[in-house]
Amino acid sequence: MTLNTNKMLNKENKVQIEIQSSMCYKIYQQYGWLLNAYVSDYYVSDYWRQLPQSWRDSLENLKPEVLASIIDPAAALTDFQILPLSLLSLRQSLIYLSLPRAQEFLYVDQLKPTYSLLYNKNVMQNKHFKNCFWKRIKMKKRHEIQLIAKMCYKLANETQCNYIVDVGSGLGHLSRVLCYMYGFRVCALEAQEYLTTEARKLDDLMENKMKNYFDGSINNKLRVTHLNVKVKTNCDGSDILEAVKEAFSSNDNIQFGIVGLHPCGNLGPTLLRLFKHSSRVKFLNIVGCCYMKLTTPGYPLSTYCKQNNYDLQYSAREVACHALEAYIAKLKVGDFDQLKVHAYRAALEKLIINRSPSMYHSQVNSVKCTDGLEFAEYCSKATSNLGIELSRSEMDSLEIRNYLDDWRNVVVFYSLRLMMAPLIENIIMLDRVLYILESGHHCEVTSLFDPKLSPRNQILTAKKY
Template sequence: MSSHMDNVRTVIDGTVKVLQTFKWLLDLYVLDFFVDNHWDMLPQSWRDTFQDIDPQTLGYLLQDHPTNHMFPLSFLALVKFVKSMSLPRKSTYQSSNKKVDIVNNQKLRNMFLKHVKLKKRHEISLMANVVNDVARASGCDAVIDFGSGLGHLVRMLSYNFGLKTVGIECQSQLTEEARKLDLELEYTAKKYVNIENITSLPRPIHCNETLSSADQLETLSLKETIHNHGLIGLHPCGNLGPLLLKYFVQCNRAQFICLVGCCYMKLSSDGYPMSEYVKGLDCELSYASREIACHAIESYCEKLCKGDYNDLKVHAFRAALERVLVDHDPNLRHSPIRSVKHTDNMTFESYSKVALGRLSVTTMDTSKSTSDLAQWKRVVVLYTLRLVLAPLVETVILLDRLYYMMEHGIHCEIHPVFDPNISPRNHVMIGRKMFT
């Protein structure tokens, strides 16, 4: 493991150094584009290159499509570094196919996906395969899912793979609905398979808990049948992911963990950095940098390449509105406003009316807005430049977690499992304490 740790440290060192070099870019918040004159913060060579560029050309470069545009060497070097040092995002995970497929009936399989949105269908189907593979390899027949919501994942693991499951959810309404969906599936299953096959399967256990510390997890009241088990976190928000990793490290009963990160901007100092090694580096990540790391870079670049800017122009509208608010009253800076989806025929006035629905403000001066909105392409370009660094930020956060596990002698891997075009946070971290 020592050579692997050396390699991880090398990547972390180089990545942190580059992120600190471009901290000025990462920390720019798009809504402050006009208020703080972000364009003039770019190096002169970048301004000269990007001032009149069609955002589509920038999308071509990021998607490795040919382009005749001349870019600054400093920018090309940055793009090359990010692509070479970031964790790969194209799905490569291959299931062992050693599944215990309890319910071999297509109509019943469809029941697992009822009431589930398309993105979630994609995630729970693949995550269930990963968890089942790791559980079997670890000699575990039970798993605990934290932030289980309506129980879609534990339902598939219980009724399709025969694993004992516990779903931990803080919202009691979701827990009650999860129990109803369990019964609905069992009722439907009786029409298609032998009733003995259904009644012999472990029904998911759904619990209500609001988690705030790893010690609190030790006191969870679980059935006596839940001994050696694995932990699951499918997009746990903010500090919940790091909390689960800490619990996994200190809990002898937990034999493996499968974790997919989410909402990095909500991390506190307890959630990043985690490893002693990264704590010793100049590794600070601002809210703005962690927030940009949660965006969907693949779908964004695809819109750039297609010249589909309608959804992207909303950033310019928001930045123009911010200037109007600040000019009207500096105390209104960064006021919470309604999210508005841009449409082809939307005017700035109609956008502002909807966006400001929560604020009680008098008539404001919008005389600067026309010239601001004429620069919408620059807003899109600057946002894209920040997005270039997003995979690097996520890489540092995930490698910090991986190194934390390795510091505690735990074998850990990170695999891109989900299609990033469907589920942008697509890496599954797999940690195991025992091998068979």
């Protein structure tokens, strides 16, 4: 029985979650070599021959659009796709154990605000007001801000809390929505001083523009408090408590909720620890990000995962941050130029270590794949920072030409890794869920964002009553 994200998680289903976590980790142990492999090493390590023979026989030179249905958990396999039983079993296990990624819609319009003096629905619906918020904000960010703000609104009503701390606030776009549209008292914490300064300027600009459209509809006493604070990620978040005291000019009794839109690496776990240890934190609302930057204080968190030594290598945590749905879309349309880049990178790695073994895994430049990008041009752009110049004879050798002709199998190998990427995110998410449940609090996992727009679309929320 797998975790239902529409259900409040509590101590009654903790054992179920432990079993699910254990099953996920057993799959990782079995296929860890695949998840921990770098596609750039495909030719160097001859990864194709490390796949089971039955897999190679069924997947060799597979058309991208057929491959898309194999790695897409929402797609049904067609009658002509004859796959080995071990691969079918893996695919079905991933579907069964994975947290659902399909977007779950959040309805909050019928909630009655507990802080009605600060809330003005007419302001929220005014087109001029909306334009002030969304100008120069990309669609992905706008999508995320609108939905995570609604979730904050829901949690605030349920916990009777109207103070919110936005950790990693950047330019303050989410903080402004929470403050001016929903009426929360907001403290925005950002590590980069430049972003804090720019956020204050954007606040001033918005307020000046809004004076032309409203007469007293906006509470002039409501302003986001922007603080330049670099939260320590190896402690329990006590520096956040100090910032809250400064922001709200209050005593130590102010209770607040925490929101983190993609807190990087160990910052997310720090927010979880603060929620656990401080009675002042009423709710938590965070979206994972940059799992490869997690270190020992950040994973594992739960007693259960620590006792079972659930360790994840860097490369596996890194692939968990990739965009599965977006890649499936590329496969379906047969965007060959975008797909061939995997073979380009793997062939380039072979050329680099042939030239100089000490440069193995050197950081090359990221190269945007455009229509008709030739391998020689790719190599020139990718290695411009390494101080080496590959000759035409090296790049045109028979070995390299054979590698490039083999690009479909490189895509197959990359796709198999990506098919398993949600498994790693599940392991990390279940560890965080168990950490909350071991603390005696309730939590939920909600696939709030559209995964095609926002690959990290699962939100972990927790609250105290």
